[in-house]
Protein backbone atom coordinates (compact mmCIF):
# COMPACT_ATOMS: atom_id res chain seq x y z
CA UNK A 1 0.00 0.00 0.00
CA UNK A 2 1.03 3.59 -0.50
CA UNK A 3 3.01 5.12 2.31
CA UNK A 4 1.58 8.51 2.99
CA UNK A 5 3.20 8.98 6.40
CA UNK A 6 3.79 12.35 8.00
CA UNK A 7 1.55 13.74 10.72
CA UNK A 8 -1.09 11.09 10.17
CA UNK A 9 -2.96 9.46 13.03
CA UNK A 10 -5.89 7.06 13.14
CA UNK A 11 -7.94 6.30 16.24
CA UNK A 12 -11.03 4.42 17.21
CA UNK A 13 -13.10 7.17 18.82
CA UNK A 14 -16.02 5.03 19.93
CA UNK A 15 -15.67 2.53 22.79
CA UNK A 16 -13.59 -0.51 21.93
CA UNK A 17 -16.41 -2.96 22.30
CA UNK A 18 -19.05 -4.53 20.08
CA UNK A 19 -21.69 -1.99 19.13
CA UNK A 20 -24.01 -0.99 16.30
CA UNK A 21 -21.53 1.50 14.84
CA UNK A 22 -17.85 2.22 15.27
CA UNK A 23 -16.17 5.46 14.26
CA UNK A 24 -12.50 5.60 13.31
CA UNK A 25 -10.99 9.07 12.83
CA UNK A 26 -8.03 9.80 10.59
CA UNK A 27 -6.38 13.18 11.09
CA UNK A 28 -3.45 14.86 9.34
CA UNK A 29 -2.61 16.55 6.07
CA UNK A 30 -2.66 13.26 4.18
CA UNK A 31 -5.79 11.83 5.76
CA UNK A 32 -7.58 11.60 2.45
CA UNK A 33 -4.71 9.78 0.79
CA UNK A 34 -4.67 7.25 3.62
CA UNK A 35 -8.40 6.80 3.17
CA UNK A 36 -7.90 6.15 -0.55
CA UNK A 37 -5.77 3.13 0.39
CA UNK A 38 -8.73 1.37 1.99
CA UNK A 39 -11.94 2.97 0.70
CA UNK A 40 -13.75 2.76 -2.64
CA UNK A 41 -16.89 4.86 -2.97
CA UNK A 42 -19.80 3.13 -4.61
CA UNK A 43 -21.54 6.38 -5.57
CA UNK A 44 -18.87 8.80 -6.76
CA UNK A 45 -15.54 7.99 -8.39
CA UNK A 46 -13.75 11.02 -6.87
CA UNK A 47 -15.32 11.46 -3.47
CA UNK A 48 -12.50 13.23 -1.74
CA UNK A 49 -13.10 16.37 -3.76
CA UNK A 50 -16.54 16.81 -2.30
CA UNK A 51 -16.80 17.95 1.33
CA UNK A 52 -20.47 18.58 1.39
CA UNK A 53 -21.89 15.10 2.00
CA UNK A 54 -21.46 11.68 3.46
CA UNK A 55 -20.16 9.09 1.06
CA UNK A 56 -21.10 5.46 1.03
CA UNK A 57 -18.63 2.84 -0.10
CA UNK A 58 -16.61 -0.27 0.51
CA UNK A 59 -13.62 -0.71 2.86
CA UNK A 60 -11.08 -3.36 1.92
CA UNK A 61 -7.56 -4.49 2.77
CA UNK A 62 -5.13 -6.80 0.95
CA UNK A 63 -7.22 -9.84 1.82
CA UNK A 64 -10.57 -8.49 0.62
CA UNK A 65 -13.65 -6.58 1.69
CA UNK A 66 -13.82 -5.52 5.34
CA UNK A 67 -17.18 -3.74 5.48
CA UNK A 68 -19.40 -1.18 3.82
CA UNK A 69 -19.92 2.16 5.50
CA UNK A 70 -19.95 5.93 5.41
CA UNK A 71 -17.21 8.52 5.47
CA UNK A 72 -17.39 12.21 6.23
CA UNK A 73 -14.75 14.94 5.88
CA UNK A 74 -13.89 18.07 7.80
CA UNK A 75 -11.00 20.48 7.93
CA UNK A 76 -9.44 21.29 11.28
CA UNK A 77 -7.14 24.27 11.79
CA UNK A 78 -4.79 22.33 14.03
CA UNK A 79 -4.93 18.88 12.52
CA UNK A 80 -5.47 19.42 8.81
CA UNK A 81 -7.99 17.07 7.26
CA UNK A 82 -10.24 14.97 9.48
CA UNK A 83 -11.90 11.90 8.00
CA UNK A 84 -14.47 9.97 10.02
CA UNK A 85 -15.05 6.38 9.01
CA UNK A 86 -18.39 4.99 10.16
CA UNK A 87 -18.58 1.22 9.97
CA UNK A 88 -20.46 -1.57 11.72
CA UNK A 89 -19.29 -1.97 15.28
CA UNK A 90 -17.79 -5.46 15.16
CA UNK A 91 -14.38 -5.68 16.81
CA UNK A 92 -12.85 -7.60 13.92
CA UNK A 93 -13.95 -4.88 11.48
CA UNK A 94 -12.35 -2.07 13.48
CA UNK A 95 -9.19 -4.10 14.03
CA UNK A 96 -8.80 -4.75 10.31
CA UNK A 97 -9.43 -1.12 9.33
CA UNK A 98 -6.93 0.16 11.92
CA UNK A 99 -4.37 -2.39 10.76
CA UNK A 100 -4.86 -1.36 7.12
CA UNK A 101 -4.52 2.31 8.05
CA UNK A 102 -1.34 1.54 9.98
CA UNK A 103 0.05 -0.09 6.84
CA UNK A 104 -0.97 3.04 4.93
CA UNK A 105 1.26 5.09 7.21
CA UNK A 106 -1.07 6.18 10.00
CA UNK A 107 0.26 6.31 13.52
CA UNK A 108 -2.42 4.60 15.55
CA UNK A 109 -4.33 6.37 18.23
CA UNK A 110 -1.92 9.06 19.39
CA UNK A 111 -4.12 10.78 21.98
CA UNK A 112 -6.79 8.23 22.62
CA UNK A 113 -8.41 9.03 25.96
CA UNK A 114 -9.08 5.42 26.86
CA UNK A 115 -5.92 3.63 25.97
CA UNK A 116 -2.99 3.23 23.64
CA UNK A 117 -3.04 2.48 20.00
CA UNK A 118 -3.77 -0.63 18.07
CA UNK A 119 -6.08 -2.45 20.44
CA UNK A 120 -4.99 -6.06 20.24
CA UNK A 121 -3.20 -5.45 16.96
CA UNK A 122 0.29 -5.81 18.25
CA UNK A 123 1.01 -2.09 18.01
CA UNK A 124 2.28 -0.80 21.30
CA UNK A 125 2.58 -2.85 24.46
CA UNK A 126 -0.30 -3.90 26.64
CA UNK A 127 0.10 -2.98 30.27
CA UNK A 128 -2.28 -3.66 33.10
CA UNK A 129 -2.84 0.11 33.38
CA UNK A 130 -3.98 0.35 29.80
CA UNK A 131 -6.05 -2.82 29.99
CA UNK A 132 -7.79 -1.54 33.13
CA UNK A 133 -8.71 1.77 31.49
CA UNK A 134 -10.12 -0.03 28.53
CA UNK A 135 -12.04 -2.58 30.59
CA UNK A 136 -13.53 0.24 32.68
CA UNK A 137 -14.75 1.91 29.49
CA UNK A 138 -16.56 -1.30 28.55
CA UNK A 139 -18.27 -1.84 31.92
CA UNK A 140 -22.05 -1.57 31.76
CA UNK A 141 -22.87 -1.78 35.46
CA UNK A 142 -21.56 -0.30 38.69
CA UNK A 143 -20.75 -3.76 40.02
CA UNK A 144 -18.55 -4.38 36.98
CA UNK A 145 -16.69 -1.09 37.51
CA UNK A 146 -16.03 -1.95 41.16
CA UNK A 147 -14.83 -5.40 40.21
CA UNK A 148 -12.34 -4.15 37.62
CA UNK A 149 -11.03 -1.42 39.94
CA UNK A 150 -10.47 -4.03 42.67
CA UNK A 151 -8.98 -6.70 40.43
CA UNK A 152 -6.54 -4.37 38.66
CA UNK A 153 -4.51 -4.00 41.85
CA UNK A 154 -4.80 -7.62 42.93
CA UNK A 155 -3.90 -8.97 39.53
CA UNK A 156 -0.92 -6.66 39.26
CA UNK A 157 0.48 -7.92 42.56
CA UNK A 158 -0.33 -11.54 41.75
CA UNK A 159 1.36 -11.45 38.34
CA UNK A 160 4.38 -9.65 39.81
CA UNK A 161 4.65 -12.51 42.34
CA UNK A 162 4.38 -15.15 39.59
CA UNK A 163 7.05 -13.27 37.61
CA UNK A 164 9.52 -13.77 40.46
CA UNK A 165 9.14 -17.51 40.10
CA UNK A 166 7.32 -18.26 36.85
CA UNK A 167 4.92 -21.14 37.38
CA UNK A 168 2.70 -22.28 34.53
CA UNK A 169 0.36 -24.09 36.94
CA UNK A 170 -0.44 -20.77 38.63
CA UNK A 171 -1.05 -19.14 35.27
CA UNK A 172 -3.39 -21.95 34.22
CA UNK A 173 -5.19 -21.74 37.56
CA UNK A 174 -5.83 -18.06 36.94
CA UNK A 175 -7.28 -18.78 33.51
CA UNK A 176 -9.50 -21.59 34.75
CA UNK A 177 -11.26 -19.18 37.13
CA UNK A 178 -11.81 -16.40 34.62
CA UNK A 179 -15.43 -16.98 33.47
CA UNK A 180 -17.35 -15.15 36.23
CA UNK A 181 -15.31 -11.95 35.81
CA UNK A 182 -15.76 -12.07 32.06
CA UNK A 183 -19.53 -12.50 32.48
CA UNK A 184 -19.57 -9.46 34.74
CA UNK A 185 -17.71 -7.28 32.24
CA UNK A 186 -18.93 -8.61 28.90
CA UNK A 187 -22.33 -9.90 29.95
CA UNK A 188 -23.92 -13.33 29.62
CA UNK A 189 -26.66 -14.70 27.40
CA UNK A 190 -29.74 -16.44 28.76
CA UNK A 191 -31.93 -18.26 26.22
CA UNK A 192 -35.54 -19.06 27.05
CA UNK A 193 -36.85 -22.18 25.39
CA UNK A 194 -39.85 -24.47 25.76
CA UNK A 195 -43.11 -25.52 24.16
CA UNK A 196 -45.48 -22.91 22.65
CA UNK A 197 -47.67 -20.97 25.09
CA UNK A 198 -45.57 -21.92 28.13
CA UNK A 199 -45.12 -18.22 28.94
CA UNK A 200 -41.58 -17.62 27.62
CA UNK A 201 -42.27 -14.15 26.25
CA UNK A 202 -44.27 -13.22 29.35
CA UNK A 203 -41.27 -14.17 31.52
CA UNK A 204 -38.96 -12.05 29.36
CA UNK A 205 -41.23 -9.04 29.86
CA UNK A 206 -41.38 -9.64 33.61
CA UNK A 207 -37.60 -9.99 33.94
CA UNK A 208 -37.12 -6.86 31.84
CA UNK A 209 -39.90 -5.06 33.73
CA UNK A 210 -41.24 -3.71 30.45
CA UNK A 211 -43.27 -5.05 27.54
CA UNK A 212 -40.60 -6.01 25.01
CA UNK A 213 -41.93 -9.11 23.33
CA UNK A 214 -45.34 -10.04 22.01
CA UNK A 215 -47.51 -12.21 24.26
CA UNK A 216 -50.74 -13.92 23.23
CA UNK A 217 -52.82 -17.03 24.05
CA UNK A 218 -52.18 -18.17 20.48
CA UNK A 219 -49.47 -20.90 20.37
CA UNK A 220 -46.65 -19.98 17.98
CA UNK A 221 -46.69 -16.24 18.71
CA UNK A 222 -42.91 -15.77 18.81
CA UNK A 223 -41.27 -16.63 15.51
CA UNK A 224 -37.80 -15.24 14.93
CA UNK A 225 -35.76 -15.09 18.14
CA UNK A 226 -35.39 -11.67 19.77
CA UNK A 227 -33.01 -10.25 22.32
CA UNK A 228 -33.65 -8.01 25.32
CA UNK A 229 -30.90 -6.41 27.44
CA UNK A 230 -31.32 -6.41 31.22
CA UNK A 231 -29.09 -6.67 34.25
CA UNK A 232 -29.35 -9.27 37.02
CA UNK A 233 -27.39 -8.54 40.20
CA UNK A 234 -25.23 -6.11 38.25
CA UNK A 235 -24.43 -8.66 35.53
CA UNK A 236 -25.40 -7.48 32.03
CA UNK A 237 -27.68 -10.14 30.55
CA UNK A 238 -28.94 -10.68 27.01
CA UNK A 239 -32.28 -12.44 27.33
CA UNK A 240 -33.12 -14.38 24.21
CA UNK A 241 -36.75 -15.19 23.46
CA UNK A 242 -37.25 -18.12 21.09
CA UNK A 243 -40.07 -19.73 19.15
CA UNK A 244 -41.99 -22.46 21.01
CA UNK A 245 -40.87 -25.96 20.07
CA UNK A 246 -43.53 -28.37 18.83
CA UNK A 247 -44.06 -31.14 16.30
CA UNK A 248 -46.20 -30.77 13.19
CA UNK A 249 -45.08 -27.21 12.48
CA UNK A 250 -44.91 -25.73 8.97
CA UNK A 251 -41.59 -24.93 7.25
CA UNK A 252 -41.42 -21.35 8.51
CA UNK A 253 -42.08 -22.32 12.11
CA UNK A 254 -39.60 -25.20 11.88
CA UNK A 255 -36.93 -22.78 10.70
CA UNK A 256 -37.83 -20.40 13.56
CA UNK A 257 -37.49 -23.30 16.05
CA UNK A 258 -34.16 -24.33 14.55
CA UNK A 259 -32.80 -20.80 14.91
CA UNK A 260 -34.03 -20.63 18.48
CA UNK A 261 -32.28 -23.90 19.31
CA UNK A 262 -29.01 -22.61 17.84
CA UNK A 263 -29.30 -19.57 20.13
CA UNK A 264 -30.04 -21.80 23.08
CA UNK A 265 -27.10 -24.04 22.27
CA UNK A 266 -24.72 -21.06 22.29
CA UNK A 267 -26.21 -19.41 25.37
CA UNK A 268 -24.47 -19.28 28.74
CA UNK A 269 -27.69 -20.28 30.52
CA UNK A 270 -30.75 -22.07 29.18
CA UNK A 271 -34.14 -21.58 30.82
CA UNK A 272 -36.59 -24.33 29.96
CA UNK A 273 -40.04 -22.88 30.62
CA UNK A 274 -42.90 -25.33 31.09
CA UNK A 275 -46.58 -24.56 31.78
CA UNK A 276 -47.37 -26.05 35.20
CA UNK A 277 -51.10 -25.43 34.81
CA UNK A 278 -51.36 -28.02 32.02
CA UNK A 279 -50.26 -31.67 31.92
CA UNK A 280 -46.54 -32.15 31.31
CA UNK A 281 -45.64 -31.95 27.61
CA UNK A 282 -44.33 -35.53 27.59
CA UNK A 283 -43.58 -35.72 23.87
CA UNK A 284 -41.69 -32.41 24.04
CA UNK A 285 -39.58 -33.76 26.91
CA UNK A 286 -38.95 -37.05 25.11
CA UNK A 287 -37.88 -35.22 21.97
CA UNK A 288 -35.48 -32.99 23.88
CA UNK A 289 -33.67 -35.34 26.27
CA UNK A 290 -30.34 -33.94 25.04
CA UNK A 291 -31.11 -30.82 27.10
CA UNK A 292 -30.52 -32.94 30.19
CA UNK A 293 -26.80 -33.03 29.39
CA UNK A 294 -26.54 -29.31 29.89
CA UNK A 295 -25.14 -28.09 33.21
CA UNK A 296 -26.42 -24.65 32.22
CA UNK A 297 -30.08 -25.72 32.11
CA UNK A 298 -32.62 -24.36 34.60
CA UNK A 299 -36.08 -25.93 34.58
CA UNK A 300 -38.86 -23.41 35.25
CA UNK A 301 -42.44 -24.37 36.12
CA UNK A 302 -44.53 -21.36 35.09
CA UNK A 303 -48.10 -20.22 35.79
CA UNK A 304 -48.13 -21.06 39.50
CA UNK A 305 -51.00 -18.59 39.90
CA UNK A 306 -53.19 -21.27 38.27
CA UNK A 307 -54.05 -24.72 39.70
CA UNK A 308 -51.25 -27.26 39.40
CA UNK A 309 -51.80 -29.58 36.44
CA UNK A 310 -48.68 -31.68 37.00
CA UNK A 311 -48.78 -33.65 40.20
CA UNK A 312 -50.69 -36.67 38.98
CA UNK A 313 -48.73 -36.80 35.78
CA UNK A 314 -45.25 -36.47 37.30
CA UNK A 315 -45.99 -39.28 39.76
CA UNK A 316 -46.67 -41.68 36.94
CA UNK A 317 -44.21 -40.17 34.53
CA UNK A 318 -43.02 -42.94 32.30
CA UNK A 319 -42.74 -41.60 28.77
CA UNK A 320 -40.36 -38.84 29.86
CA UNK A 321 -38.79 -40.90 32.66
CA UNK A 322 -35.30 -39.52 32.16
CA UNK A 323 -36.64 -36.11 33.17
CA UNK A 324 -38.04 -37.26 36.52
CA UNK A 325 -35.10 -36.04 38.61
CA UNK A 326 -34.92 -32.63 36.94
CA UNK A 327 -38.67 -32.11 37.25
CA UNK A 328 -38.71 -32.82 40.97
CA UNK A 329 -37.33 -29.41 41.88
CA UNK A 330 -38.11 -26.87 39.16
CA UNK A 331 -38.01 -23.16 39.94
CA UNK A 332 -41.68 -22.33 40.40
CA UNK A 333 -42.78 -18.96 39.12
CA UNK A 334 -45.67 -17.01 37.76
CA UNK A 335 -44.42 -14.90 34.89
CA UNK A 336 -47.70 -13.03 35.05
CA UNK A 337 -47.59 -11.99 38.74
CA UNK A 338 -43.80 -12.07 39.17
CA UNK A 339 -44.01 -14.64 41.98
CA UNK A 340 -40.79 -16.67 42.27
CA UNK A 341 -38.96 -14.53 39.70
CA UNK A 342 -36.36 -13.23 42.24
CA UNK A 343 -35.52 -16.88 43.05
CA UNK A 344 -35.07 -17.55 39.35
CA UNK A 345 -32.75 -14.51 39.02
CA UNK A 346 -30.71 -15.84 41.93
CA UNK A 347 -30.42 -19.22 40.23
CA UNK A 348 -29.21 -17.59 37.01
CA UNK A 349 -26.47 -15.81 39.01
CA UNK A 350 -25.55 -19.14 40.59
CA UNK A 351 -25.18 -20.89 37.23
CA UNK A 352 -22.96 -18.04 36.02
CA UNK A 353 -20.93 -18.32 39.23
CA UNK A 354 -20.66 -14.55 39.53
CA UNK A 355 -20.67 -14.60 43.34
CA UNK A 356 -17.02 -15.55 43.03
CA UNK A 357 -16.42 -11.95 41.90
CA UNK A 358 -17.26 -10.74 45.42
CA UNK A 359 -14.56 -12.80 47.09
CA UNK A 360 -10.92 -12.12 47.90
CA UNK A 361 -9.57 -14.10 44.95
CA UNK A 362 -7.57 -12.82 42.01
CA UNK A 363 -9.38 -12.90 38.67
CA UNK A 364 -8.80 -11.90 35.09
CA UNK A 365 -11.14 -9.29 33.66
CA UNK A 366 -10.69 -9.27 29.87
CA UNK A 367 -10.81 -11.89 27.14
CA UNK A 368 -7.54 -10.52 25.84
CA UNK A 369 -5.86 -11.37 29.16
CA UNK A 370 -7.10 -14.95 28.88
CA UNK A 371 -5.85 -15.27 25.30
CA UNK A 372 -2.49 -13.73 26.16
CA UNK A 373 -1.90 -15.88 29.25
CA UNK A 374 -2.83 -18.96 27.23
CA UNK A 375 0.10 -18.30 24.91
CA UNK A 376 2.61 -17.69 27.73
CA UNK A 377 3.22 -21.27 28.97
CA UNK A 378 3.65 -22.32 25.33
CA UNK A 379 6.73 -20.09 25.09
CA UNK A 380 8.20 -22.59 27.57
CA UNK A 381 11.04 -20.28 28.46
CA UNK A 382 10.99 -19.07 32.07
CA UNK A 383 12.92 -15.89 31.26
CA UNK A 384 10.53 -14.95 28.49
CA UNK A 385 7.51 -15.56 30.72
CA UNK A 386 9.09 -13.41 33.45
CA UNK A 387 9.92 -10.63 31.02
CA UNK A 388 6.40 -10.62 29.53
CA UNK A 389 4.77 -10.55 32.96
CA UNK A 390 7.00 -7.77 34.24
CA UNK A 391 6.39 -5.68 31.14
CA UNK A 392 2.66 -6.18 31.60
CA UNK A 393 2.61 -5.13 35.26
CA UNK A 394 4.83 -2.17 34.41
CA UNK A 395 7.94 -3.12 36.39
Ligand SMILES: Nc1nc2c(ncn2[C@@H]2O[C@H](COP(=O)(O)OP(=O)(O)OP(=O)(O)O)[C@@H](O)[C@H]2O)c(=O)[nH]1
Pocket residue numbers: 195196197198199200201202203214215216217218219220221222223242243244245302303304305306333334335336337
Ligand atom coordinates in the same frame (compact mmCIF):
# COMPACT_ATOMS: atom_id res chain seq x y z
N1 LIG B 1 -52.11 -17.28 34.33
C1 LIG B 1 -50.94 -17.13 33.73
N2 LIG B 1 -50.87 -16.96 32.40
C2 LIG B 1 -49.67 -16.80 31.84
C3 LIG B 1 -48.48 -16.79 32.58
N3 LIG B 1 -47.45 -16.62 31.73
C4 LIG B 1 -47.97 -16.52 30.50
N4 LIG B 1 -49.32 -16.62 30.56
C5 LIG B 1 -50.26 -16.57 29.43
O1 LIG B 1 -49.96 -17.66 28.56
C6 LIG B 1 -50.19 -17.26 27.20
C7 LIG B 1 -48.93 -17.50 26.41
O2 LIG B 1 -47.93 -16.63 26.88
P1 LIG B 1 -46.64 -16.25 26.02
O3 LIG B 1 -45.74 -15.50 26.91
O4 LIG B 1 -47.03 -15.62 24.73
O5 LIG B 1 -46.08 -17.70 25.74
P2 LIG B 1 -44.84 -18.16 24.84
O6 LIG B 1 -44.21 -19.32 25.52
O7 LIG B 1 -43.98 -17.01 24.54
O8 LIG B 1 -45.58 -18.66 23.53
P3 LIG B 1 -45.04 -18.79 22.03
O9 LIG B 1 -44.39 -17.51 21.64
O10 LIG B 1 -46.27 -19.04 21.26
O11 LIG B 1 -44.11 -19.96 22.00
C8 LIG B 1 -50.61 -15.80 27.24
O12 LIG B 1 -52.01 -15.72 27.23
C9 LIG B 1 -50.08 -15.33 28.61
O13 LIG B 1 -50.81 -14.24 29.13
C10 LIG B 1 -48.58 -16.96 34.01
O14 LIG B 1 -47.59 -16.97 34.75
N5 LIG B 1 -49.83 -17.12 34.52
Ligand SMILES: [Mg+2]
Pocket residue numbers: 200201202214215221222241242244
Ligand atom coordinates in the same frame (compact mmCIF):
# COMPACT_ATOMS: atom_id res chain seq x y z
MG1 LIG C 1 -43.44 -16.10 22.75
